[in-house]
Amino acid sequence: MDSKKIIHEQSLPLNESIPITLQVNGEEKQLQAMPAARLIDLLRNDLELTGTKRSCDIGRCGACSVIMNDSLVNACLVMAYQADHASITTIEGDGLSFIQDAFLKEGGFQCGYCTPGMIIAAKALLDAVPIPTEKQIREGLSGNLCRCTGYSSIIRAVQRAAAMKLVIDRCSAGGNV
Amino acid sequence: MRLLERAKEMGRIRPDGTAKVTGALKYMTDLSFPDMLHGKILRSAHPHARILSICTERAKQLSGVKAVATYHDVPGLNGYGIVFPDQPVLCEDRVRCVGDAIAAVAAETEEIAERALNLIEVMYEPLPVIDSPEKALSPAAPQLHPNGNILHRASYEKGDVKKGFASCSAIIEETYELPRQMHAYMETEGGVVVPECDGTITVYAGTQHGYKDRFQLSRILDIPEASIRVVSSPMGGSFGGKDELNIQPYAALLALMTKCPVRIHQTRRESVRAGIKRHPMKITMKTGADENGKIIAHEVHILADTGAYATLGPAVLDFAVEHAVGPYVVPNVSTEGLSVYTNNGVAGEFRGFGGNQVTFALEGQIDRLAEKLQMDPLDLRRRNVRKEHDLGPVGQRIAPTNGAVQVLEEICKKAAGLQGKKPDVWKKTGTGISITMHGGGLGYGRLDPAGGRLSFGTDGKIEAAFGFEECGQGLLAVIETLIVEEFACSPEDIKITIGDTALVPSSGSSTASRATSMVWQALQRMKEPFRQQLLACAARIGRIEADKLQLGPGGIWKRDEMNASVCYLSYSQLAKGMAEEERLVVNTQFDFPTSPDPFIGGHYLYAFSAVLAQVEVDELTGRVKVTCLDQAVAAGPVVSPLGYLGQIEGGGIMALGYTLMEEALIHAGCYVTNNFDSYLIPTIYDVPEQMEVEAIEELCQDDPYGPRGVGEIGTIAVAPAIAKAIHDATGHWVRRLPVSPEEILQAVSAKEMKAWIRKK
């Protein structure tokens, strides 16, 4: 019986640790956690994926942004029971290299602490809007604080990533013809 | 060329870049070790109180708790502070701010440690809270420290201001109020202290000066410095905020008590409460000029709220006093500064270091004076600005520089090219320009050593080692770029070592815009001996004359065969061929250049900036939106274009926050803004549509000092430029930061009745 089923059929409360199944960066992970434990702690402590950063604990900085079931979320605001059976993409995941490359070339980071969250937010944005306007970039990244760069280089990086994605997609489309 | 284009042309990627964008980089707060415990620190419940008793029994009995430390457990000096150690590590009988630590707990989990804190019983007798410098100065105020409530006085006198004012035809007098800004680095303070088998400890925690942490920890723990290794880079931002000790003493005490590694990573709320902030200052300036716009007299009073402890408060005040006259030549100056203890948290070092506050006041004076004289404010600046060989702001000899004129003229060009935008309905626009100069290094009379080491490893790598730290500013890129330029090698040939007292030479602090400058100067000293020795070895191995060889990518090249497909002797071949006694190590030790004239803290090398701000003021709400924030910076040659650009852009937005929204509010000694939901810093939406950076690289002839640091300069002149732009748009002079939309709205409303329809 999988853990999802257990939770669903539970008539008693969950007040001790429960099995949680996560699909993290394409890999299935089984772990035990308190139901209200936070996803950020599961990722950082249990799974040792420390690329997801902790900074404000209240969803006001975006340093712990991850993609959960195709949506951008703050891992500090998601509890273990809410993440059960979810598919999670963190900065350690695949499909981010064109954005990472653009951040490198434009210098869209300094201390790098907000960068994983920023890149994940950029990924969520570009998945939804492949060629964003500057306004859409601002909206897409408005929940991610950066104290070092002043954001200009981040805007340039996302613009570059979008352009690169276009080229990549065209090439791969061309290759299929 | 605009910096952005240059950066693109150069196309170099930071050495730490890939690890940062992939999330692979381990910050000190990401580390974990076998058997690691988790630490938590109990902070004072009151901003000012006597401690009657501390009982830790219940906490110690909690299952999973491994140690509880109080003042009893501090083996050495129960105090720290960079200038002098007046801040208790763990308070014994008195607390002076809500950041004061009373106990520290190590437990199996963070949750248990947190629970244990709640079980520590502290009895307090609250004392009157000194919540302003004025209160601190009143004769009846309780004394916060043995020497009273005044931390530091500093002053500068030149000429006779009284006489000077008598001959002025226009005088401006105004008091400016500057807020308590929070560094708001994204990574809060944290790290791990590991007790090693040999009785030593390794401290993995970010700081801006590893050796200084080692010194302070040695004093607290009463163990030799040699028994402490500090690993201090990389950091998730610092901006001055991690220069002073933070969690290190507690993690170290707990690690020594439990003989286990102890990690402490403060929550944002804890960080706000315990962390240092920028000094709030009240600055009164009286400035007079004759009818030709020549500034004759300038009188300044600075009152700084330094909070409960000293840290670098004295030096911040010295800096403000020094820069009170900025880049202007004024015959009669009287500046007096006072830094005062209160129960308002702790103020300390922060990017700009007192320059931000005093420049807001100074440039405000210049603009007000121009209005009174009915003169173009740029003209007024031109008439008074320092020239190449003028003395420094406290009458000291400085390295000749024409930076002030250069940035002023460059920003004038920018202003001329700025597109005047027709404002939307209910919006008013305006522009403003400010300039500033900012000293680098710690200043006259302070220990300010620098140094570095170049060696050639057995693996054939050119190893550069410095005691500087990577806070995010791009130090690694600076080192790499300079070495690649000097030796024409490739980035792959280099190994850079920083941030670890076990491995690096002492180079002084990564503060005061000094690291880039000191790396460059160190390399100037080391490059020729290193090059010559390396070529000599290559010559011996290849049985060829050394002057036929030169360094290049991948190895040693023959001068006349630079077009060859491979080098003459690769670095790894060279390393293999070198005898043990030929191992090449070049060291240098020197001091940051200072003025020969003895003004304590006075600087010798300065950087300059001019800012052009354009704002849009909403007449309905009083809110200000910055639409353009251009900067021209004169700080010598650009080492790393992307890094330079990032410092100025990032500094500009940090200063925009300081101007428009940031204030760590304290009411009666307690923080009101405890996290990012109330302490607001700029988001990507606050970034102006236009932000261009011009770097002026030209130095005076024969200037031997190379690049000046740009870590701070981009933050200094932003606030006054925005304030002037607001005045340009509304006619209202702002004298208090952050700009209050409420105040702007009252000012705008008072000037004209709203005629709703006619605006249509």
Added chain:
Amino acid sequence: MLSEMLSPAVWFPKSLEEAWGMKQRLGSHACFIAAGTLLQTEWEKGRIDPGHLISLERIDEMKGVSKDVVSGRSVVRIGALTTLGSLLSNSLMLQHSPLVTEAVRGIAAPAVRSRATIGGNVASGIGDAIPALLAADALVSTFGGNTRLTKPLWQWIQENYNSQITPSDIVTQIELPESGLANYFYRKIGRREAFIPSVVTVAGCCMRKEDGTITHIRLAVGGGETPPQRLRFSERLLQGVSIHDAVLESVYSNVLEEFQPVSDAFASTYYRKQIAANVIASELAKFAW
């Protein structure tokens, strides 16, 4: 704080009745939770310390967005569990109520919106969607033990929040009548450009005849800790007239009187009144005849 955060027991009722029963049994130690984005910030502040969380996320009748026709007028029903993010990408919503869509776009940031629910925003009593919903004449459905009630949102807010007591009822659904061709405006003013707690939030909805006479007007304000309210007196001033200088002047003064905001460390009551009055008058000025 953190320790308490991690230890509450979580309950998973599958129906409203079950949820209600649990809350009755567990009393004040329990609280309802959907996504919990607001609740988590309250925990971090140490303001609440629930021993039990009753998750509403498995109650099917609180889910989904659908269109219906009620007495000839189309309405959109939004289940309380609908996330703000999904409302933004819902084409039905954009067509039906661009005002509410715009308001939702101004709430927090994408990562929060993809979790936070419309029900939570409304149930908080101070959410920034509320002024827009008030201007759009939204109805709210609630469940309180044996009773299912649907009433105008303004009325529910007035009954529940003016007393400063958090309601015990579960918000189950929001119902939005079609706004037709009404003109609308929405503005949220905070201390920076975006991702802000609101200082003042203003929403308005207006329909006019060809001669400019106002046939329908709604004005609503909120912001900060202030419970959002309809400005009924100001609305009355506008109903049936066409907009000209004098009307604007009187609406302006009237808003100053009628809006009763709460002050905090960042903005005074008077400032909030002023910007609400300014924004409303300037927006109405666009409809001047």
